[in-house]
């Protein structure tokens with residue numbers, strides 16, 4: 006089981022940035038390939054910036070839904086690679102929430118394919134967008150090895166994250182790993198304060214690094230040295246390490 010689903014509850018805490026940063030470092034940290042699944046039903050956070058508005062010929066989720074997504078190989082064929090050795094892949098999402106309306110069935114199929122992708126050495130990191138969107142890709146939250154509420158360390162962020170964690174726990178039950186992570190620390194609250202408030206054992210932190218976030222957003226995400234050495238990417242590696250054991254713990258568990 007190797008699907009990590011990232012979501013938000015309110016505002017724009019940095020779900021897309023976290024997903025793309027995790028995707029950038031994933032092969033380095035895990036030695037495995039990764040598909041970043043652009044599943045935000047309110048519209049892709051990836052197309053306008055990271056892909057500079059280019060619509061990939063591979064077609065993304067809409068074409069995959071039309072094709073039927075029968076095998077892991079079909080899913081991979083609908084992704085675009087963002088590095089030379091095709092270890093970082095992106096399944097591009099929808100441009101508007103109207104397009105997301107018919108995708109409910111696709112998310113079930115994609116979660117069914119996770120074990121086959123796992124066999125091929127491919128993990129998934131999903132940008133699920135905001136919880137409770139009318140076209141929320143619920144199966145990606147329900148059946149992920151690890152579901153994570155992304156939040157900022159503000160009062161509003163913490164209150165919302167607390168409600169989000171409760172919803173995810175109800176949806177996923179006690180067996181599957183449900184957690185939270187922070188984007189930025191001491192802005193104004195520390196990770197320890199937020200961890201205590203949320204009642205979680207650990208709280209990975211993606212560093213606040215506007216320059217690197219901007220470089221990533223403008224399409225400079227290939228696995229080249231300089232970006233990998235930024236604080237953003239170093240902290241993304243720690244986030245991957247922190248969220249991964251939860252995924253592995255559940256590898257043989259119930260789905």
Ligand SMILES: Nc1ncnc2c1ncn2[C@@H]1O[C@H](COP(=O)(O)OP(=O)(O)OP(=O)(O)O)[C@@H](O)[C@H]1O
Pocket residue numbers: 013016017018019020021022023045050134135188189211212213214215216218219222237
């Ligand atoms: N770690 C970070 N350091 C600095 N800036 C960041 C970081 N993460 C996100 N940002 C900035 O915050 C803004 C929102 O980020 P992002 O688009 O990733 O959020 P989101 O939760 O996906 O939002 P949306 O709900 O609109 O999809 C962007 O301008 C991004 O560059």
Ligand SMILES: [Mg+2]
Pocket residue numbers: 020021022045049050132134
């Ligand atoms: Mg986003």
